[in-house]
Amino acid sequence: MVDNVNTSLDTQSSDIILDVRNLKTYFGTGEKAVRAVDDVSFKMMRGKTLCIVGESGSGKSVTARSLLQIVDPPGKILAGQVLYYGKDPKGQDLAKLHERSKEIRSIRGHEISMIFQEPMTSLSPIHTIGNQIMEVILLHQNVDKAEARARAIELLRRVEIPNPAVAIDKYTFEYSGGMRQRAMIAMSLACNPKILIADEPTTALDVTTQAEILALIKELQTSYGMAVLFITHDMGVVAEIADEIGVMQNGKLLEFGSAEKIFYEAQNPYTLQLIDSVRKLETSARAARGSRVTDKKLMEIRGVSKIYPARSTFMGKTNPPFKALDNVSLDVFEGENLGIVGESGSGKTTLGNCIIRVLSCSGGEVLFRMADGRISDLAKAKTHELRQVHREIRMVFQDPFASLNPRMTIGQIVGEPLLVAGTHEGAALRKRVEELLAMVGMPPEGMERYPHAFSGGQRQRIGIARALALNPRLIIADEATSALDVTLRSQVLDLLLDLQDKLNLSFILVSHDIGVIRYFCDRVAVMYKGQVVEHGPAMKICSTPDHPYTKALISAVPGTHPRDKRIVNRHRYDADAQASGIKLGGN
């Protein structure tokens, strides 16, 4: 493609691999149709990465699926062209092909392949990884089984799976989340595709794993010369890998341009808002607002452990006991926001649940100073005492959809703790609920409605109103913003901070998101494998951490400046190597 650089026109047409023109994909027909993709046009260049970024419901996934005609019914491509220049230099219109025709099937997986968000559900649990990769090879290429197997091993090696000759015969459940995604990538590379469509491939992964997968995709892209269409909601990820960016909202492509242009000279207010809401999380709101941390201890967590006991399996083997929490000690001061950060499986959610006694601790003390000065040990409290404490410590949950009872109205949900505590009844209850809803910025008319009538952000506000109902002093927010879109995320955090100023609250925020922690917290505890490896002031931990694990974690967080690709220069942390004294720096 480099040899005919004679005229600009020539270069242009030969560099384009996919040209999408006025694509429209609607769900349903007539006036009521949902316009998931509404008149979207863009071009993809050979060997470049195009990121389509947008919030949930923006139509970014449907756009990607429309290219391969795998939109779920009743979705239908109504108009537009998808010109593919991979085989035919004049372009082949994929949108015109019948969705079950031979032509489109020879494109899918062969010329254009796709990887999905959830590697567990995209891989079959009953076939070995090797068989699944070999199936793709055998399906699209004319080779025998031994050759296919050799190629599959080579592919697994390419995606950096250790010991591929052994790993090929393992099952999906024997792979970790990151390895599964690598296996998916290996499968999608099986036929040397010209385009790789990646639909949120790192969203379900931890930040360090995400960094590795992103680096891998980048590396493979250069060696295979693929074009990559990367669908994501995360502006940080976009900044790390995009050559070109398309911003989508409500089915429309709002802005399209090079990464530099979008990040530094964006025109569209929505794009600006997206970028701002991410950049905002690189600062500390607590420093800006002037935190009112006192030196009065609100809670002392002393040597808390949670051990799941050894279990003998059916075959007589004994699994060793699992230490979800290993001797964790932390203090929370009045007016303070304590952040607990860690990757999945680090025990941070277990810690949150043990503090409030959703789970009972295996050992240790959780001493809480009540409003009347009594000190209560939650780890040992009896039902009655626990109910008293639960009025002062409340919880905000991660999933705004699962945490509200679908059969109760908002008024009933928010009023429930008041009604149960017997503090309010009848008209007084109603008034208090209205007051609480107003506090979280919800109109009182919402009271008679059921949760499904509200969006995720609104539901999270309702969850916060419920937590506030009994005038608590400490709120444990377990990944309270993780399920929300970026623009909503900072809104909810700001709401919590506003409420803190007004109501004299303290927070324990459990999150995997460094940005959220940095923005919201005064102090941070970093957890790794059930232990607190480091704790200290938020700004210090998030900029100059001491512990190598924290270093690796912080450096894997995607930045927001395309000029500064952080992931390439990240630290890596290997606990075993660390223990044996080998230092692993940046690679």
Add this chain to the structure above:
Amino acid sequence: MSEKKTETVEVEETAQVVNMANLRGGIEYASQWQLMWMRFRKHRLALISMFVVIAFYMVAVFSEFLAPMDPEQPSRTTTYQPPQWIHLFDGSTFAPHVLNFTLTRDPDTLAPTYVLDGSKTYLTLFARGFEYKMLGLFKTDIHLFGPKVNGQRMFVFGSDRLGRDVLSRVIFGARFTLSLGLIGVTLSVTIGILLGGLSGYYGGKVDWVVMRLVEFILSLPTIPIWLAMASALPKDWPPHFQYMAVTVIISLIGWTHLARVVRGRFLAMRGEVFVVAAKLDGCSEGRVIFRHMLPSLASHIIAAVTLAIPSMVLAETSLSFLGLGLQPPAISWGVLLKDAQKISVIANAPWLFMPGVMVVCAVLSLNFFGDGLRDAADPYTH
């Protein structure tokens, strides 16, 4: 674990739907029950079955009004009379009537044979017949249809060994059989929800005990147990006592399936975040179960109940058929089928099998109805 993940995906999709609904400008929200009805309506067979089921239960409620003849009135001259079809037109005028049979005997074998005698019995809507109390409230003798002249007889489904009208008996049988299904299920549901709910909510030892009990009961061969219990019933009890006793016997076994369904639902829901939230709100266990968990299960329980009724109906029919359930003079479909036990009877008077046809129709339509409800109640089936 993986199930939980698929659910979150579902949830995300709903989020998209909600957001997309906002795009349309007009926002329409349906309650859970409306959504269920919308899904149910798409299931054609279930919808038709629902109307059939409603029709059956209307028949059970208004048996006296719908039955043209007194089901207990015997006659020596009409034993095993074949069905008389209703003719709507007499010549060219609209005058519904049936053609009358006369009993004659073969002079050699003395076998009874029925021949048309040329006379007609004219019928009318809202005819006067035997006296009864409508819904147990007021006395009347008006029936939906019957012979114009009170006292004349007709047999649309033929007559039985004692010359009684099979149609009227089938209609009265529906009352006992179908209501027994309903009451039996109510009993089963009460026991099932209580034990299944305890089992699913507390888990651990309680769960172990209840589930072993369920398994024990299910491992017992049903028919012998019914037989043993039913034969212990005093034969001289009045019909409604017998009726209650049979219901209890049947539901003692019927609750086990419901308990399993409820337990499964409770187990799944126990881990739901909103249940944890309710506990943290300070709700007592009773409140968590009845205020927060049961309403979400209502639709599933209703579906399970609908599916349990047919087995109750079948159980009653088999028991009575074997002569151990209800006893004559009580009329139920099982009791009526007892007359059709002998092959010679079936050969000579196949219309005695009519109650059997009714059982099949009722069971099938209840099953389809229940299936439709279950599919509609579960939003994650598609």
